[in-house]
Structure formats: C-alpha cells, structure tokens
Amino acid sequence: MTDPTNDHRTAQAGPGHTGGGPPAARPATGPEQNGHGAGPEPGRGIFDKDLLDRCISCGFCLPACPTYALTGEETSSPRGRITLMRALETGRLDEDDPTLAEESSFCLGCRACETVCPAGVEYGLLLEQWRDHQWRGRHRPWLARLLMALVSRPWLLRLQGLVRRHARGGGSPAAKPETGPADQPVSLMLGCVERGLYPKVSRAVQQLCPEVTVPPGQGCCGALHAHNGDSRTGAELAEALGERLPGTVLTTAGGCAAHLAHHLGRDRVEELSEYLDRDGRRPTGQVTVDGRRARATLQDSCHLRNGLGVSRPPRDLIAEVADFVELPGADRCCGAAGTYSMLRPSDSRAVLDPKLEDLDRLDVDFIVAVNPGCLRQLQQSLRRRRSRVRAVHLAEFLAMASGPGTGGGTGSREL
Template sequence: MTGFTPDLLNRCIACGFCLPACPTYALTKDETSSPRGRIDLMRALDEGILPADDPRVREEAAFCLGCRACETVCPAGVQYGDLLEEWRDQQWQGTGRPLVARLLMILVDARWRVRLLGLLRRHARTRGGPQGPSLMLGCFERALFPKVSRAARRLFPELAAPAAQGCCGALHAHNGDSARGRRMAEELGRRLPGTIVTTSGGCAAHLSSVLGRDRVKELSQYAYERDTPGGDPAETAGRPRIALQDSCHLRNGLDVWREPRAMLERVGTYVELPSAGTCCGAAGTYALVRPRDSRRVLDAKLDEIEAAGVDYVAVVNPGCYRQLDQGLRRRKSRVRAVHLAELLAGERPRRRAQ
C-alpha cells in the first residue's frame, strides 16, 4: 500500500555501519534516530506494523537532515536519499508537511515568483536565450546572496544567466513532492538547454539525478575543468587561510569534494577541518523547520572553525552559506563565510572586528 520501491528498501541488511556517519545519531545515540533505525521505521510502515501517523515515525522523517552521509559508508549500497524522498512523499502530504516548507515551496513553484525574489537584488542576469552554457541563478540564492552569481559571471563571462529560469525543484523533492521536483528540474533543463553551471551543490545533485550528470556542473567542477587561473600556489606570503564546508549532496551524492579543495589551494592556504565533510545543519529547509536541532548540529563545527585559525570558511551551497554566516555572526567570530565563487573571483571580504 505504501510508496516504497521494494528494491531500495530490501537493500539494507542492518549491519549498522551507517551509525557513526549519522549526525543525528551522534546527537542522540538512539538507534531510532539512525539511518538503520529509520529504514526500520520505513519497513514497519511498509508492512503496516506502524501507522503513517505514528508520532515517532513522523518525527524521524523530519529529524533526519537528509545529508546522505550514510550512503558513503554503506557497504550494501543503500540509496538512503531516494528512500527519504519516498518516505517524505508519504508523510508530508497536505498538512503533514511543515508549514515553513509549504510556504517556501509555494514561493518557488512559479517562475514569476522566483523572478520576483531576485527583482530588487543585483544578481547576475543576461538577456536573450542561452546559446552555450548557462548559470543557474537558484531560487533563494539570487535573493539572499546575489553577489555569488555576479562573481560566477565575472569568472566565466561565457555563462548566460536569464532571470526567468525558475527553480530546480530540489526543495520540492526533499520536502515530500518528488514528482513535482522532477518536473521542475525537467522544465529548467528545457529552459537552459546546454550545460547548466550551478553555485549550489544541493541543486547540482538534484538536477543531475533528473537531467543526468553530463548536463550539470557545480561551479568548482566547472572551474577545475577549465583550469581557471588563480594565485600562484607557490606564493604563500599573505595568502588567506581557508577552510571548506562541503555541500552534503555534492559530496555524498555526486562524489565531488576534491575539486573545491583543489580550487581553494589556488587562492589560499587550504585548511581541512575534521568535520568538513559532515553536515552543517543547514540541510535545505531544515534550518528553518527545525532551528534548534540545526544549531545543535552546527555548534561543534563552529568551535572547530574558530580553533582552526582560518580567515575564511568557503561554502559551495547557499544553505550552508546562510547557516555558517549566521552562526559565525552570532558568535561574533572574526572568521567570514564566503562562497568559493567569490574567492576565485578575487574577493577578500575583510575579517570582522571582534
């Protein structure tokens, strides 16, 4: 009766190798908040052992960050991200969906509304239909961080950036409407017919899953392949020390993590944080839907960033940008969050005074 693909659900043999990779298990040390435990809940739903309105089942569908760190350590090859989408498709119908997610989804659902989001902000834009590769402007990034698309265009003037391109649908896919999420990605693919370059790791992963990996390039991949000039790596004097926050879906879904590091090496001294590859708690809408848990996930990371003695922490996803920027501001940290595109374009935001 439920909408789980049997092959996806049967893949898990419950070995538990995913437990140490899961940020929410690290918080609770409770099996039920682990990937293996959540798959058990999905199975119980599937077999009718637990009803769809079981409070813990509902809670866990929302508590999961969806970072997919469990997939990278799973020897059995469980596609947890796909399972989570199917789970939320069932649990987050109508009023079952968190209110914030519902509002955001309405906001980005129509192209004109997405355009409106960026209307007053000075994000990159070009006229006319794209001939070659295009820059995806994103839905919220164009409003929250318009400077990122401007930096990307300065780096790669060949990228077309039409404002009326819409949203990629990742938001829908991760919030219980994967069918609509797919359709939105397909639409965007029709509107931007060539290679799509995106400054958002999360969008890159979603678009790739629908349009195929060949069509989509996350900015660090695009820059890496083009061998974009940067500073001289041998020159170390005065180079900023830069850490990175991986984008979970970029790293765990697309296995792209070497490229941003390689690019950062060109413009500064790269410092690997022990938790660079683990979720910062932004997790799409998570930071808005579950602010308290989101901060619990973030806190240890902020300690780490401050202890690392870096000037910048680079991000490759707008959600992480917002999360780290706010987190560092709250702490009055001197470390600045900055998008990889800005650093590559030569921008060096000043360290905040303490």
C-alpha cells in the first residue's frame, strides 16, 4: 500500500541506488500512465463506466480463457483485454492501435470468464461495446458485414426456406396460437442461420413439441449484429422479433437465446432443453446404433451455459435416450463462436483441435450440439478428420429416438 503519488516519486527517483548503478532505461512511470491513482480521466465514452470499473484485475479469469490458453500472453486474457479497453477509454491507447484491433477480434466472446469472475464483470457486454467501437463502419470485417446484411433482409431468409424446403414444415400457421402447458403461447424461433443450414432442426422441434406455433415473417434475432460490432441493430432486431413472436420464445440456438433473454427478459425466452426440462417432459424411445444403445456426448453452447446458466438439462435429455458420456472440457468453446470460425479459421481450429482429440478418446457415436454454429463447426471438422462420430443437434437427436420423422429414423447413423 503506497500512496499513488509516492508511487511516482519512487519510480522517478530511479531504482537500485544501493544495488549498483541506476539502470539506463528511462523510467516509464508518470501520472499519465497511472490508472486509478492519477485521478478521474475524462474517458471517450466508448464503455459503460460501471461495467469497466467492475474488474479488479485479480486474474481469476485467466485459466478459463481459451485464447489465453493458446498464447499465454496477458493481452489475450480477459483481464488483459479489460486493461486494453481501459486504455482505449482513457486515451492512453490510440483508437487505431493495432493491438486493440487484433485483440478485440481474437477474443471468441465465449464468456467463460464470466462464470469464474467473483467480481461479477459482465465481459460479454464489454466486448459488445468494444466491438461497436472497434468495428465501426468500414473497420468491420467484410465477411461479417456481408452476413449481417444478408440476415437483416427477411425476404432473403424466406428465400432460403423455399430453396431448401421450408423449415416451418407444412404445419401450423401462427394465426391461431395454441397454448403450451403453462397456458402461455409458445413460439418457435426459426433462426436466420439455422433455417437455411439445418431446416430439420425446426421440424424436429415441431415433432417433439406439437404445441408450439411457428409465426411467419421472422427475422434475425440480432445476436449476429451484437457480436459483430453493431449492438444497436442487435437490440432493435431482438425487440422486433419479440413483437412478432407471441408468448414464450422457444429457440434451438444457445447464442440467440442469450441475446434475446438480455433484450426481452429472461422469463420470455427458453432454449429447447430448458423448455422440455421445465415441463418435466421426458423424450421417448432410444437412439440405437447397430442394435445397441448409442453412446453420446454434449458440446455445451457457450452462451447457453455461460450466459444463461443452462448446462444440466441437455445432458439429462440425452441420457434418457442414449448412454451419456461427459466430454472433458465440454464447457469450453468449440471455436465456432458465431462468425469467428469464418473470420479467423486457423485460430478457430486451434481452439477446437484439443477437443477433437478428447472426443476421439471418448469412443462415442454422437456429439450433440445445442447451437447451430457449434453444430456446423463440429460437423465440418469431424468430416475433415474422417471421424466416425456424428454431430447432431439436440432436437434431431431426440426426434431420432422418438421414431420416424425428421431425425433420419431410429438408429440411423448414415452420414
């Protein structure tokens, strides 16, 4: 404990008086570099001060961070990134500083740091504010811009559906919402990516939960925007979707669930596994492979687990229809991280690779995902590896157990 002004004096007086000649290096301390001690710095208004002040730099987040695990460097840890954010906010670092650009993009945004932070730092929100600034206008990666433009156009989303058979299936139009068990209408959100890439997922949900309605004209929930430097549009899209989907919003994407819950309120949003779990509904049947009960594991969705605290329900559901085996580090990001796998493919693979090795050792038939991004990441990399493990979405997996339908049939393991 030293007075911060003392701190400067010590520093400027130079070191090692008694230990020999003073080092030649120029003392680098000065009031302008002194964080809190130098007094309130005006701030650029990029970050919410309360959010930024929460961090006390204890470093408890370091072991939870996948990018810190890759580099071992402070700059790529949550604590280091918050130090960078503070330096940006106070003007100690230039707005165009290359390290700021690199680190705001290198972060996966998995929010694993939040779960181990005793101080309650809301890192996910800080990252959104950081990227809002860092990726403003033309600074945003072109691929992210393209994706955001695509999903902001509902007619394009509908077009995808026409091309790939409509994810809504033949089923119930929204005109007459049926009520769920809690006497509250339940609206299935189709998801902008999922409906195009994985239309079977929504159909599987309709098979499992016939009470849900699928309102037409759904847009993107805005999570993509919020995670890619446009949190305002992210919020607007979430609000708009909230108005189009009456009652409980049921989603099959952990990332969308966390984003919507933040904007619409936690009680309006449910991810599939928690929805099924809340009702105590148990899936029927079982998934078999070559006549025996299948072995399956789960890859958590980071935002579902770290943002919404949902980790047990999907495991319980899988265990009902197959032999569940826990994947070591299932709670760590798979490297998909929204657009990350497209924007930073080699880092994404570096994050994923140790997980695939663990998966090889596990000897399972299926790895179940609860988010389309994770599903895509796992499917692609398992195919590349010529792995016999098949990645499926939870909805499909449960539908597979309950009988013929969208899941590809009981026991089917065809790729």
